[in-house]
Amino acid sequence: MRLILLGPPGAGKGTQSSRLEQKYGIPQLSTGDMLRAAVKAGTPIGLQAKAVMESGGLVSDEIVVGIIEGRIAEPDCAKGFILDGFPRTVAQAKALDAMLKRHHKELDAVIELVVDDQILLSRIENRAKETVAAGGAVRADDNPESFKKRLAQYHELTAPVSDYYRSVGELRTVDGMAAIDAVTAEIDAILGK
Structure with a gap:
């Protein structure tokens, strides 16, 4: 099972990746x-x-794909892997596709968790308020201003990756705003096909 999970920061990719790791x-x-x-x-x-x-400098797409290529050759990836946070650009998606093709492998699914930006932002703001109220320190990535910047960067650079996978017929979308178990069930239904 070779998967890519797409979606903006805070969409639940990490939660779903953990569940997929355990299941598969x-x-x-x-x-x-x-x-x-x-x-x-x-x-x-x-x-x-x-x-x-x-x-x-920034590490080139060629180097990053080379590192992924080496990693997926390791024994624990024999049954597959989940890429979360990669590819970040269309160029990386194309380089990944070419690398997989060289190894006679293909992706089983590219799943995007579709979410509402305003609700995500509200969640982050609420989490920050709750942390402060409990006497804790707000993580840097839970700062609403930082989150807005990360979200803008996602839409500018990474959202076009969804369009790329849609254009080649590989993208499947899931309502990332649903309850965690409902999102998991929807992903399972996609993977069961």
Whole structure:
């Protein structure tokens, strides 16, 4: 089962990824975690990434896809994987497709959790207020202003990925505003087809 979960920050991708990991016995792959592991391990592609990061640059799509390529060759990905937060751009989506094709693999599903931005923002604001009221510190990514910036960046750069997968007939959408169990059931129904 090879899956991509799409959706803006706060849509519930992490929650659903955890459930899918447990149900199917496949890992959720974080590009950030994979990048750090490749750098730490000193792999050839990790050394390339390290050089780019140390110079203050952004790691290229080619390097990121190379890291994913190495990661999905590992034994725990034999039954599949979940990509959450990747691809972030149409160029990355096309590079991922080409890499999978080289390995005679294809995606089983690309699922987008569709949510209402205003309700997401309200949730973040409420969570921040509740944290402060309980005497806690608000996480940086729970700050409404930071969240608005992340949401705007998502719409500018990542939302076109949905259009790309829709154009090639792979995108399936799920109402991310539904209750968590209902979202899980809708994803299960898609994967059962």
